[in-house]
Amino acid sequence: MENVIEIKNLTHYYGEKKVYENLNFSLKEGRIFGLLGKNGTGKTTTINILTGFLKPKSGSCTIFGEESYRLSPETKSRVGFLIEGHVQYSFMNIIQIEKFYSRFYPNWKKDIYFELMSKLKVNRNQKLSKMSCGQRSQVALGLILAQDPDLLILDDYSMGLDAGYRRLFLDYLKEYSKTEGKTIFVTSHIIQDLDGFLDDAVIMDYNGVVTQVSIQDLKQSFSGFTFKTTEKVQLFKDNIIVNFEQIRNKMTVYSFKNEEEVKTHLSELKVEFSDFAKIHLDLEDSFIGLTGKY
Amino acid sequence: MKRFSTFSSIILIFLITIVLSIFLPRYYWISFEQNVQIPKVFFSPITKQFIIHKQIDKHVVYYDETFKRITREDFESNTPYLNYRQLVFRQEMPDTILGKPVNFQEIKENNLFFSIDPEDVYFYQINLFPLIEAKPNGPQLISPQEYFRVTDKFEIFDAQTNKINAKMSKLFDEELRKYGFNFPAKNYFGEPSTRKPYHEGYFLVDNSGDIFHINRIENKPFCKKIEVPNDYKIEHILVREFPLQEFHGIIFTKNHKIALISYDNYRIIELPIKDFDLTESKFELKGDIFYRTISVFNDNSVVSYATDRNYKLISTYTEKWVNAKKSDIGKIAEYIFPFQLSLENEKNLFIDFYIEFSNWNFIFLNSILAIAILIIRKSQKQTSQKLFNAVYVLLTGIFGFIALLVIKDEF
Amino acid sequence: MLLSLAYKEWIKIRWAYLVSLAIGLGIILSIFLNLRLLVEFNSLKELWNYIIFKNYLFYSQFRFIPLLIGLILGIAQFVPEIQNLRLKLALHLPIEETKTLFFMVFYGFALLTAIFLFFYLILVSISSSYFPPDITNTIFITLLPWYTAGYAVYFFASVIIIEQIWVRRISISLFAVLLISQFFHTMNHNAYIKIIIPIFLFVILLSTLIITSGYRFKRGLR
Structure with a gap:
């Protein structure tokens, strides 16, 4: 399978301020990716570069083999882009906006759009600007799905949506992703929702530290362990302890290693421990485990 | 997109340069110009x-x-x-x-006083003139409802109906043709006012450059071809009716002569004035019972000629002054601005590009600024851009320099 | 596809366009009523005299209308594009980005030309019912600087609105104001006759300025 998105040695600065240096990751066709990261880790920068609205200082970002800020019209028609906040032409109504977009895309799937619209309780002449945020998100989604792109880039689809609409949004996306060869790239600040949705995650941390893992691997190999220890014990991150957290004498340690290896490692470090237990991690826990709470 | 963007960046830089070359000199003069009194x-x-x-x-x-x-x-x-x-x-x-x-x-x-300024002559004139009756039924001239123009024929419009008065047009047209008028008229000269002691009609220059005097007298056309020396190409005729009835008007020729059309059967009296350019200078004629004083005002001098009533030269007087351009302020301006642009000019009412190039003094500042822009923009690596910046500032000086400071686009 | 773009531009600006049309027609109506009154209370011949020898422009009220319309149209067309950085949508359409941007200004230019031409024809028809062709013929060149100002302000609006850096917005606005002031030097008939055609052509070139702003937008200068 070819790489749909390929980011190589991507470096960006805002003036003197470094966002990241030598960022590398790539996305394979047909999978659902989540770009996860806390605010300020360069998520928005990456999305901007990816969608061609920011020229990186150096390095390259390609989509279907083309430089992302110089996509040809043909490639652009293969990429569906949901702007943060579901921004659309809010001066149009449901009918107008469909009429507008349909002429641009040869494989326009009118039915998908109107199916989605029929579920919204809105008047067809109602302008998008007069709709609720949730309704607008459905219009934006309907338009992207009707476009039938090979790659979908969804910048914070969950913004301003309540649980119902978030679920609806993902349900439709899931349905769509079952079609052959569709790749989805999504960012969200509500990571819980993405559990069971994503295939892979790219997790960004401060200073451009990036972990790319498949969710399957993450679930299988990334674990948290709790144990009791003395208050004055000092732990450091190393190649076994990815992250740790200490609340008085209660310690939580995150690691890609199994229980035995972690225990051995702790012993080597001469850390006393008791009540050692493995904890179940969902996606959000893993994310926090990897990047910390701060 | 980059290529187009470069193109439009250059347009933007050019535009700012133009605007600055109008406004910087303008504000410079507003700030420093001193009034020069003209004697x-x-x-x-x-x-x-x-x-x-x-x-x-x-x-x-x-x-x-x-x-x-x-x-x-x-x-x-x-x-x-x-x-x-x-x-x-x-x-x-x-x-x-x-x-x-x-x-x-x-x-x-x-006591006579005539004066004419380039501004009185050079503006867009709609060539429609009131066909004033020279002998009205009463003591005063009456503003007529007939307006005429001389295109490929003589046409008289009726200002009440906005239609052509065919009958009257024909009458005048035939009269002009009888005198050999070569249509259309190139120029019209006359005083289209009714606030004057009498009406002399108009002096028209026909397509071959001949002068015709036309008038409306008791609703009939009056026409007369006027003989002038062969080398007279008419630039302008100042027509003024005045009680003394000494001359119909003053002819200004393209070869810079001035002559009067006297009431003595249109005899031409050439004034003893050399090289008067109406596009540049102001003309003034004053008279009293014994003498005439004719003054020519240039940018930095006045030349006055005193003549007797037969326009025989008696004496001349010249006074010079330092005009704004030649003053210290003007000299400093030449060091600052490579050129100064204005769309207006005191010598005519047309909007045009009036550009004044400085003597090479500006080259010092231009060179310094060209070097300065290279230093300021040293982060721009492209040789083509460096070359553009330097050459552009060398040519346009302070204007281009500021434009490049404002528009930092790389291309 | 361009037809579809035109459709979007129309939905965006149709109200502004109708308002512009209403403003223009309102002013022209007022010009007409004024003229009627002048003719009624004076005589037409005096009015002719006034126009020919005193540079009276019976349509001088119209002077700043093209400027206003250019501004209204520019704002109506480009402000929605940069709210929420919505321009991203247009630039993501499967068309060459320069083509999209050029088409937007071309569309505005065409609508401006249509409305300007319409107003011109009304003024000409009013004029020709009162005045001889020699007077009516001067309307075109006398109006053209005002129309050119309207086009200029429209093109500048596109550049300034799409530009995202405030310092640059302000400096371009300043030079735009200075340039546009040059179209209102005098109210003499045909005063601009010597240079208005080259100036008009130069102003048409300003339609390309949107590309710099679009290019900067694409490069992420925000």
């Missing part, structure tokens, strides 16, 4: 000398042609025809002047 020159029938007055430091000073200061009273006494009211008030008006008994009515009638 008023008279010829005294008493002393047979020129006497002059002008403002110096907000005060009017009077002096004779040797620059000797005189008092205002002396000035007035020496120009008794001009200032007869003042002299009467002071009870100093003589009974006779140069042996001629004083008659106020005669003085008034003989």
Whole structure:
């Protein structure tokens, strides 16, 4: 399978301020990716570069083999882009906006759009600007799905949506992703929702530290362990302890290693421990485990 | 997209350069320009000398042609025809002047004043003129409802109906053709006002450059071809009706001659003035019972000619001054601005690109600024851009320099 | 596809366009009523005289209308594009980005030309019912600087609105104001006759300025 998105040695600065240096990751066709990261880790920068609205200082970002800020019209028609906040032409109504977009895309799937619209309780002449945020998100989604792109880039689809609409949004996306060869790239600040949705995650941390893992691997190999220890014990991150957290004498340690290896490692470090237990991690826990709470 | 963007960046830079070349010099002059007072020159029938007055430091000073200061009273006494009211008030008006008994009515009638500025001539004129009846049924001229134009035929519009008065048009058209008028008219000269003692009609220049005098007298056309020397190509004719009825008008030719069309059967009287360019200079003719004073105002000088009533030269007077351009302020401007652009000009009412190039003095500043832009923009690596910046600033100086500071686009 | 773009532009600006049309027609109506009154209370021949020799422009009220319309249209067309950085949508359409941007300004230019031409024809028809062709013929060149100002302000609006850096917005606005002031030097008939055609052509070139702003937008200068 070819790489749909390929980011190589991507470096960006805002003036003197470094966002990241030598960022590398790539996305394979047909999978659902989540770009996860806390605010300020360069998520928005990456999305901007990816969608061609920011020229990186150096390095390259390609989509279907083309430089992302110089996509040809043909490639652009293969990429569906949901702007943060579901921004659309809010001066149009449901009918107008469909009429507008349909002429641009040869494989326009009118039915998908109107199916989605029929579920919204809105008047067809109602302008998008007069709709609720949730309704607008459905219009934006309907338009992207009707476009039938090979790659979908969804910048914070969950913004301003309540649980119902978030679920609806993902349900439709899931349905769509079952079609052959569709790749989805999504960012969200509500990571819980993405559990069971994503295939892979790219997790960004401060200073451009990036972990790319498949969710399957993450679930299988990334674990948290709790144990009791003395208050004055000092732990450091190393190649076994990815992250740790200490609340008085209660310690939580995150690691890609199994229980035995972690225990051995702790012993080597001469850390006393008791009540050692493995904890179940969902996606959000893993994310926090990897990047910390701060 | 980059290619187009470069193109439009250059347009933006060019645009800012143009705007600055208008506004920077304008504000420079507004800030520093000093008023230059222009002398008023008279010829005294008493002393047979020129006497002059002008403002110096907000005060009017009077002096004779040797620059000797005189008092205002002396000035007035020496120009008794001009200032007869003042002299009467002071009870100093003589009974006779140069042996001629004083008659106020005669003085008034003989006091002439004509002046013409390039601005009075060079503007867009809609060539439609009121066909004023020269012999109205009453003491005053009446503003007519007929307006004429001379295109491929003589046409008279009726201003009440906005339609062509075919009958009257035909009458005038035929008359002009009879006199060999070559249609259309190239120029129209006349005084289209009714606030004047009488109406002389219009002087038209036909397509072959001949002058025709036309008028409407008792609703009938009057036409007369006027013979002028062969080398007269008409630039302008100043037509003024005045009670003295000495001449119909003043001809200004393209080869810079000035002549009067006298009432003596249109005899041409050439004035003893050399090289008068109406596009550049102001002309003034003053007269009294004995003399004529003709003054030509250039940017930095006035030349006055005193003649007798037959326009025979008696004496001339020249006074020069330093005009704004040649003043220190103007010289400094030449060091700052490589050129100065204006869309307006005091010498005509057309909007145009009036561009004044400086003498090479600006090259110092331009060179410094060209080097400065290379230093300021040293982060721009492209040689083509460096070359553009340097050459552009070298050519456009401070204007281009500021434009490049504002638009930092790389291309 | 361009037809579809035109459709979007129309939905965006149709109200502004109708308002512009109403403003223009309102002013022209007022010009007409004024003229009627002048003719009624004076005589037409005096009015002719006034126009020919005193540079009276019976339509001088119209002077700043094209400027206003250019501004209204520019704002109506480009402000929605930069709210929420919505321009991203247009630039993501499967068309060459320069083509999209050029089409937007071309569309505005065409609508401006249509409305300007319409107003011109009304003024000409009013004029020709009162005045001879020699007077009516001067309307075109006398109006053209005002129309050119309208086009210029429209093109500048596109550049300034799409530009995202405030310093640059302000400096371009300043030069735009200075340039546009040059179209209102005098109210003499045909005063601009010597240079208005080259100036007009130069102003048409300003339609390309949107590309710099679009290019900067694409490069992420925000």
